[in-house]
Amino acid sequence: MEFDKKQAWQNITHRIDKTTYRRKRRLKAIHTCATILIIVAGFFTWKHMVTEQPVNMILVSTASNEIKSIKLSDGSTLVINNNSSLRYPEKLDKNLRKVELLHGEAIFNIAKDPERPFQVSVDDSQIEVLGTIFNINAYTSKISVTLAEGSIRFSNKNFNCLLVPGEQLTFDANEGKAKRQTVEAYALIDWKNNNWVFQDIPLDEVLSQIAAQKKLIFKKANPNKQYPKITVYQNQADIALPQFMQLLQHLSKSDIHLDQHSILLK
Incomplete structure (x- = not known):
């Protein structure tokens, strides 16, 4: 049987074309999937950036x-x-x-x-x-x-x-x-109307809170001493701080010293 070169070459060419076609289809599918993934990832990234704004x-x-x-x-x-x-x-x-x-x-x-x-x-x-x-x-x-x-x-x-x-x-x-x-x-919450309000609180704690509010240093000469409890209701507009210290001193029968920087309880 005589070998047909022309037919053989056509068969090889057909196989190559078929393989190339399959490869192109595979590459196209991969490219399509990659494009979809990029779009989806971009959407969620955009959504995150839009919805997760920094808290001011x-x-x-x-x-x-x-x-x-x-x-x-x-x-x-x-x-x-x-x-x-x-x-x-x-x-x-x-x-x-x-x-x-x-x-x-x-x-x-x-x-x-x-x-x-x-x-x-x-x-x-x-x-x-x-x-x-x-x-x-x-x-x-x-x-x-x-x-x-x-x-x-x-x-x-x-x-x-x-x-x-x-x-x-x-x-x-x-x-x-x-x-x-x-x-x-x-x-107790009537301080919002600019009132001093203390209800059954030890004198040293009262003075400590006043010092904290007025940005003063509170000092206690005797850290272990027990001081009497104070109940007082006084509008701050009606009494200056030095006079209020005198009032607390009178009520507690204690020795209180006030200067520009501190409150000292003896």
């Missing part, structure tokens, strides 16, 4: 003779006492509304939103609420939380406590001890 934090601080009121994006209102600092996001998170009391004292009137709990952080402690009115005093290492309306939960590491209206919790962060008592809550 706002820092509010007050002077030693300033009380400031602010309104959050959810409608909650906060009143910040003298010499206090608070930080919060310009737009509260959609799941957890959270602010930080860095120093001092503030009243929190929280808008009700069962889907978004509200949390205040003070160092290692957290106060969680849904909708309520409460006060936090964090001028010293003792954090005092007073509840006027609603309910709140205070937690710090292994300690937690649920408060009801009219209760005050004082937590000593240094010693890890807590004290719970019944108080006149609305009277």
Whole structure:
């Protein structure tokens, strides 16, 4: 049988064309898949960039003779006492509304939103609420939380406590001890009207808080001495600080010295 060169060459050419066609189809499919993956990845990257914008934090601080009121994006209102600092996001998170009391004292009137709990952080402690009115005093290492309306939960590491209206919790962060008592809550938070309000508090703690508010140094000549408890309600506009010290000295029968930089309790 005679070998047909022309037919053989056509057969080889056909096989090459068929193989090339299959390779082109495979490469085209790979290219199509790669294009789709790039488009999908680009979409999710764009979506992440659009939805995960940096949180703009706002820092509010007050002077030693300033009380400031602010309104959050959810409608909650906060009143910040003298010499206090608070930080919060310009737009509260959609799941957890959270602010930080860095120093001092503030009243929190929280808008009700069962889907978004509200949390205040003070160092290692957290106060969680849904909708309520409460006060936090964090001028010293003792954090005092007073509840006027609603309910709140205070937690710090292994300690937690649920408060009801009219209760005050004082937590000593240094010693890890807590004290719970019944108080006149609305009277205690009346400092927002520029009043000195102290209810059954030891004199040394009263003076320590006043010093913190007025950016003074508090000194105690006898650290181990027990001082009497003080209850006093006085508008700051009606009495200067030196005269208020004289009033406290008279009520406690103690020796108090005030100068431009410090308060000394003997």
